[in-house]
């Protein structure tokens with residue numbers, strides 16, 4: 297399978313001298329096209345740093361990050377911003393919707409920002425896939441948390457991204473709503489061939505992925521395929537995450 301995202305020997309050091317913190321150490325990993333990957337690890341293990349480097353939100357101190365055939369390392373901020381807008385979808389814990397805009401306007405905002413045409417048929421399809429038919433004229437405050445996260449997922453999909461990155465996408469949702477959103481992400485991978493990479497603290501959320509990458513002290517120390525929440529929780533306990 298082709299890798300959509302590829303990290304080679306990526307290291308990230310924050311600060312200098314005595315106060316320097318190595319947040320990532322020589323991380324090498326490929327994210328295959330059409331896969332669902334969860335990233336787990338104890339607090340401070342480097343999950344956010346991994347996501348930020350892989351998504352071109354932050355640059356590594358050394359190593360290489362590639363999206364498709366494009367090398368991100370060394371790109372200036374203007375080009376990176378353009379690349380993110382056109383090729384990467386983001387879903388955050390806090391939804392990050394614009395309160396004054398309707399559902400449709402929120403979903404199409406990245407397209408408008410990148411100067412792309414809004415394909416009405418595609419918009420209808422994603423609205424329907426995320427289960428927001430009949431809500432397109434609502435504003436975020438008129439929606440439940442789960443519905444707001446569905447809008448954020450639709451917004452991420454609108455640009456037909458090569459990869460969707462999620463930073464604790466179910467972190468602000470109750471258990472039942474979180475399951476619905478995870479099922480939707482699973483369906484986005486299975487039904488649309490989308491690639492999804494998600495950072496999570498929740499073994500149940502991780503169990504929806506095809507592969508769970510475990511980070512500890514800035515390194516990928518394990519990868520689990522066909523994860524179950526029990527196996528993930530057990531692995532996290534052995535990493536000392538919950539002692």
Ligand SMILES: Nc1ncnc2c1ncn2[C@@H]1O[C@H](COP(=O)(O)OP(=O)(O)OP(=O)(O)O)[C@@H](O)[C@H]1O
Pocket residue numbers: 310311317318319337338339340341342343344345346
């Ligand atoms: N901007 C920064 N400046 C200095 N150190 C940082 C910065 N961002 C992260 N770090 C450090 O890098 C390490 C990895 O942090 P990171 O946020 O990637 O971990 P994490 O696994 O996402 O943690 P959590 O689960 O608590 O969110 C930590 O030791 C953290 O203190």
